[in-house]
Amino acid sequence: MIRFENVSVRYEEDAEPTLRNVNLTVPEGELVLLVGPSGVGKSTLLGAVSGLVPHFTGGTLTGRVTVDGRDTRTHPPRELADLVGTVGQDPSAHFVTDTVEDELAYGMESLGLAPGVMRRRVEETLDLLGLAELRDRPIATLSGGQRQRVAIGSVLTPHPKVLVLDEPTSALDPSAAEDVLAVLQRLVHDLGTTVLLAEHRLERVVQYADQVILLPDAVMGPPAEIMSISPVHPPVVALGRLAGWAPLPLTVRDARRRAAPLKASLEGRAPTSPAGLLPHPTRNTAPPALEARGANPAPPAFEARGAGGSAPGSGPGASPAPRGPGRSPGLGKGRGGGFSLFRRRRTEPGTPTDTLVTVTALGVRRARVEALRRVDLQVAPGETVALMGRNGAGKSTLLSTLVGMIEPTTGTVRVAGRAPHSTPPRELIRQVGLVPQEPRDLLYADTVAAECTAADADAGATPGTCRALVDDLLPEIADDTHPRDLSEGQRLALALAVVLTGRPPLLLLDEPTRGLDYAAKARLVAHLRTLAADGHAIVLATHDVELAAELAHRVVIIADGEVVADGPTAEVVVSSPAFSPQVAKILAPQPWLTVEQVEAAL
């Protein structure tokens, strides 16, 4: 159905082609998964199928890509619209109408389908993707995951022969991701649809794939075969490789069948690493490290950078925390001037001591939606908290109130003792930095180098700090690239580096793993653990259960605007299959959550 014949793609300024001599055939009626490290060219390959590359991205394509016999170089995307449905990494880029229902109908309208058919398919899709309650909603008011569902729904309704999906589950909660994959599988089985999808969270998708393509070499084969050689693989495969299981299991179920000997050798042991998994010290008795910090209000890292540099750029007096030129303070970076606020207060032993964040009975109304209701939350310096919960539960809203972008409707929010919404941005950025769900919102310079220079200057950091962070997270990002032309993972790495350069006492991350391969994620985890050990508080909203298991001291689950669980990661995640990492499911009832822990214990 899809053929690549000797295809190479080179973007204008690049010395090397992004894709080189790719020869592949994706058969009709199969679900084929495209995998490979961040920035390797997955989106480029998908774009060559949908016609976006090179028509909209620039660059040159040599060789031939055909879809059902149509050459994508001579057929621009609109001439492929009846054949290929495409969802890119940024769903917002696709929307052509204003409301959910109109968007689901749009593709069918342009193909001239009968009104009765359109109506039926819209209703079906609203149900399948859990969008029924949102049918009249303006798309602009949807959460990230809700938007991704609409984008997927809008390409499903016309029943195209070919679906091309770029990280389609990246903003979805775990059960929505399962729903979407089940729908795709049904289209493949029942209608013979051909699906080509790229994904980083292989734990979610590999079991649905008929075949897997691994870049950069563009080898294609059965999932187990490719997973046995792939540098990117899900935890179940990593555990299988560690334990020497052959053939490699791809599902939790298969792995459980082989796990008895491994469980026997782990019997009686307890996880000792990684540090991120141990309950946070202030939840128990105060550890020496915190005592030391209490006595010295500025951690060494902050002192080292001194007081030089100007306040991070922001529109003077801009409030609420703006976006755009002069990096948003809400999204900005601090130099730790506010660390005196961390001085410990004497409290009863056994209770949380410092709290950097105190949220009390918070309610937030957004238009007609009660996005948060009576939320209480405390976060101490040195603590990493993962916010989890369904799409639209209120996670991003909570992060936005912590950074002053949204004003509480009821209740109070305090960060380092101040109300973020009424704190001048210039002061707030010393306390809080946010990596937003859409990293694009944070970046405004024309090149990676300029972005990093600005970040260093804003933070008063030694020149080169931000650039070193970028290299640490994801190597091979060129200085002169426009942030717009970066791959999704590269752009996120840059946004993370920009915010991490400021080392804010409170670091907020909204879904910080989109586009990141497992190795980059591991480097991010290592970095964040170091920051937490230095006394920074980290709050991240994430659907990535594997990330939460590796990083968070505590997990807070939000449902329909309310906190429904708040406790140590190991306790909270294993109490619900939807939030359990693969290793926990395989080795239950033993207490292991990550491959790293198992490896350390063996």
Ligand SMILES: Nc1ncnc2c1ncn2[C@@H]1O[C@H](COP(=O)(O)OP(=O)(O)OP(=O)(O)O)[C@@H](O)[C@H]1O
């Ligand atoms: N329009 C463009 N102009 C110039 N270079 C580009 C453009 N689009 C992508 N690139 C470059 O091509 C390379 C591959 O990008 P691509 O988005 O295809 O990777 P990817 O494998 O999808 O990455 P990710 O996993 O991060 O989504 C990257 O180095 C990127 O910087």
Ligand SMILES: Nc1ncnc2c1ncn2[C@@H]1O[C@H](COP(=O)(O)OP(=O)(O)OP(=O)(O)O)[C@@H](O)[C@H]1O
């Ligand atoms: N600007 C807005 N106007 C009206 N309602 C909004 C607006 N932004 C978000 N909402 C609604 O508020 C609720 C909470 O949204 P929020 O973005 O906080 O969810 P979330 O938990 O971060 O979701 P996701 O996991 O999909 O990112 C959702 O029902 C959403 O549709």
